[in-house]
Amino acid sequence: MTFRLWPRSLAARTAFVLLVGLIMVQAAGLAIHAMDRIDLQRLSQARNLAFRIVGLYRAVELTAPAARADVLGELRHGPGLSAELSAAPPVANLPEMPPREQRFWRINLNLVGMPPPHHWRGMQLLGGPAWHRIIVGMRLPDGEWLNVSAAIEPARPWHSPTFLAAFLLMTVVAAGLTLWAVRRLTAPVRTLAAAAEALGRDVNAPPLPEDGPLEVATAAAAFNTMAARIRRFVQDRTELLTAIGHDLRTPITRLKLRAEFIEDDEQRGKVLADLEELETMVSATLAFGRDARTGEAVSALDMAELLRTLLDEAGDARPEAASRLEYEGPAHWTVRARPLTLKRALTNLIANAVMYGGSARVRLVPPASVGAAGAMLTIEIEDDGPGIPPGELERVFEPFHRGEPSRNRETGGVGLGLPIARNIMRAHGGDVVLANRPAGGAKATATLPA
Amino acid sequence: MEQPPHIMVVDDDREIRDLLARFLEKHRLRVTAVRDCRDARRAWANGHYQLVVLDLMLPGEPGLDFARWLRSQSDVPIVMLTAMGEETDRIIGLELGADDYVPKPFNPRELLARIRAVLRRAGDSMGGPRHDGGSRPLRFAGWTLEPARRRLLNPDGVEVALTGGEYDLLLALAERANRVLTRDMLLDLLRGRQAGPFDRAIDVAISRLRRKLEDDGRNAQLIKTVRGGGYVLAATVEHA
Numbered sequence: 001m002t003f004r005l006w007p008r009s010l011a012a013r014t015a016f017v018l019l020v021g022l023i024m025v026q027a028a029g030l031a032i033h034a035m036d037r038i039d040l041q042r043l044s045q046a047r048n049l050a051f052r053i054v055g056l057y058r059a060v061e062l063t064a065p066a067a068r069a070d071v072l073g074e075l076r077h078g079p080g081l082s083a084e085l086s087a088a089p090p091v092a093n094l095p096e097m098p099p100r101e102q103r104f105w106r107i108n109l110n111l112v113g114m115p116p117p118h119h120w121r122g123m124q125l126l127g128g129p130a131w132h133r134i135i136v137g138m139r140l141p142d143g144e145w146l147n148v149s150a151a152i153e154p155a156r157p158w159h160s161p162t163f164l165a166a167f168l169l170m171t172v173v174a175a176g177l178t179l180w181a182v183r184r185l186t187a188p189v190r191t192l193a194a195a196a197e198a199l200g201r202d203v204n205a206p207p208l209p210e211d212g213p214l215e216v217a218t219a220a221a222a223f224n225t226m227a228a229r230i231r232r233f234v235q236d237r238t239e240l241l242t243a244i245g246h247d248l249r250t251p252i253t254r255l256k257l258r259a260e261f262i263e264d265d266e267q268r269g270k271v272l273a274d275l276e277e278l279e280t281m282v283s284a285t286l287a288f289g290r291d292a293r294t295g296e297a298v299s300a301l302d303m304a305e306l307l308r309t310l311l312d313e314a315g316d317a318r319p320e321a322a323s324r325l326e327y328e329g330p331a332h333w334t335v336r337a338r339p340l341t342l343k344r345a346l347t348n349l350i351a352n353a354v355m356y357g358g359s360a361r362v363r364l365v366p367p368a369s370v371g372a373a374g375a376m377l378t379i380e381i382e383d384d385g386p387g388i389p390p391g392e393l394e395r396v397f398e399p400f401h402r403g404e405p406s407r408n409r410e411t412g413g414v415g416l417g418l419p420i421a422r423n424i425m426r427a428h429g430g431d432v433v434l435a436n437r438p439a440g441g442a443k444a445t446a447t448l449p450a
Numbered sequence: 451m452e453q454p455p456h457i458m459v460v461d462d463d464r465e466i467r468d469l470l471a472r473f474l475e476k477h478r479l480r481v482t483a484v485r486d487c488r489d490a491r492r493a494w495a496n497g498h499y500q501l502v503v504l505d506l507m508l509p510g511e512p513g514l515d516f517a518r519w520l521r522s523q524s525d526v527p528i529v530m531l532t533a534m535g536e537e538t539d540r541i542i543g544l545e546l547g548a549d550d551y552v553p554k555p556f557n558p559r560e561l562l563a564r565i566r567a568v569l570r571r572a573g574d575s576m577g578g579p580r581h582d583g584g585s586r587p588l589r590f591a592g593w594t595l596e597p598a599r600r601r602l603l604n605p606d607g608v609e610v611a612l613t614g615g616e617y618d619l620l621l622a623l624a625e626r627a628n629r630v631l632t633r634d635m636l637l638d639l640l641r642g643r644q645a646g647p648f649d650r651a652i653d654v655a656i657s658r659l660r661r662k663l664e665d666d667g668r669n670a671q672l673i674k675t676v677r678g679g680g681y682v683l684a685a686t687v688e689h690a
Binding site for chain 1: 465466469470472473476533554555556557558559601604607608609610613615616651658662
């Protein structure tokens with residue numbers, strides 16, 4: 001298992017980098033502060049002890065040898081300090097002080113006024129911070145030794161627990177602020193992505209608000225300009241198609257009438273079939289040009305009955321396929337939709353199944369939980385045809401895309417049936433997708449808010 | 451022999467006008483074709499017509515205005531030619547009192563079948579209360595049939611889909627409720643609409659209608675089979 005340390009989203013990445021940086025800076029700051037504090041504590045402790053030890057030595061040195069023990073007993077050493085007189089250098093269960101420590105203590109002792117004769121050999125140092133105790137043995141001028149033992153308090157990196165709590169609080173607040181700022185700064189990127197997605201689904205999606213920071217406003221304005229250009233382009237094309245469709249109606253009507261005067265029955269039939277095909281293309285073009293959102297009021301209709309009626313109609317038009325048209329699902333299911341528009345979408349899907357697959361099994365699947373938010377009614381339309389090459393599954397929804405040429409020569413589609421169906425279903429808040437069935441054949445799945 | 455019915459055709463395209471006139475005359479109808487509403491008014495004043503075929507997309511005065519005027523003058527049946535997909539025009543026209551519509555580009559045979567059906571319907575109601583409702587909704591046994599939108603609503607107001615043939619059949623039955631319609635009369639209705647054997651088509655359409663009206667096929671109460679070949683809608687029909 002690989003744990004992804006590097007997050008995917010821009011906000012998370014930025015936040016990640018900033019937070020790692022913040023933690024490193026905070027950790028370094030804490031370390032520098034603590035080290036400095038430890039140094040200072042050691043120095044002040046050493047200076048303090050040095051004063052006291054030197055003071056003790058001075059007092060003992062100035063006293064006559066016979067009275068020394070009494071004087072030493074009288075002197076108050078203060079906490080953590082004890083002294084004794086001895087004929088020999090100190091012997092204790094402590095090792096000799098390491099050289100670095102020795103130097104540090106000697107410098108400190110000398111700095112506070114240790115008399116010169118005791119520079120080096122007249123002074124013995126044992127222990128150190130690691131043992132929490134030092135022992136300083138000093139030879140008095142007459143050869144006697146004054147051995148002082150002092151407790152060393154371990155240096156603490158910070159004085160009070162409040163400091164650590166405050167430090168942690170500061171870190172957490174800074175991290176929260178960072179996350180908030182990053183989310184805020186990357187929000188326009190998300191908005192832009194959502195707008196691009198919406199534009200892909202619907203050219204007439206509302207424009208982006210052109211406010212916020214300068215760069216964001218500029219990007220939004222550029223995006224809106226692009227969307228307007230695309231919209232105009234699509235509109236021009238649709239208007240052109242619609243105009244052609246309208247203009248073709250009169251000549252097609254004339255031709256249909258003329259065909260009625262052809263004496264040869266076979267020729268008349270063929271001419272009429274050609275005209276029928278031409279009319280189908282024109283009506284598909286006009287249907288595509290029309291906005292699926294306007295022009296018809298939403299009303300209640302029985303979806304189950306609509307599907308069965310469409311299958312009946314498909315069977316009437318192609319009696320040879322009638323036995324392979326099946327409906328499966330509830331006997332009644334009421335939806336609110338634009339009846340004629342919805343009928344056109346479902347007719348196209350069923351016609352496709354019959355045209356390419358020679359059969360259509362329509363299944364109406366009610367949502368699992370009725371009334372729940374986002375509950376979808378599903379309509380599955382399966383056929384037993386050759387299916388669709390995987391690379392074409394989405395491309396067949398592009399207007400005027402017609403799959404492989406060989407397939408369409410005889411069927412004569414315009415390549416608008418599926419785009420129209422998808423436009424309509426999306427305008428209803430649903431969608432249409434195509435898939436290949438494992439058992440062979442294609443399956444169209446249409447959804448509609450329940 | 452009986453005088454053939456006189457039809458007025460209003461269409462702005464000269465070729466369509468001429469061809470349609472020829473086509474209808476070939477099928478034993480008398481035709482006067484005019485190009486716009488002004489000429490149509492003049493022709494209306496000078497002749498006697500049994501039916502008007504009116505293109506709604508006319509230059510100058512819109513066809514809908516002429517339909518309204520015509521309705522104020524007479525109850526003559528009107529068959530509209532509407533633009534494909536222009537549902538609003540169609541609905542307004544039917545609500546104004548037009549009797550039927552055919553989308554353009556139309557199939558001439560379908561237009562002929564519609565003209566005949568409308569003429570037959572008009573002939574039927576001769577002497578009775580004239581134009582009983584036209585396009586006003588028909589209510590029977592809780593169901594509503596809306597000619598203006600060519601749709602059927604169940605008692606809950608939910609639209610139940612019908613094929614074109616089923617709609618024509620149900621409308622014919624509802625307009626002549628409690629009167630037996632012979633198979634021949636019903637066959638005429640479906641002709642020009644469907645390919646294939648008409649005979650079976652009637653039975654199939656009736657059984658589908660029964661299913662949609664939740665009328666038990668074996669013991670039908672709403673659409674009853676009449677021994678000797680015919681059907682009757684056994685219900686009180688109200689014109690809403």
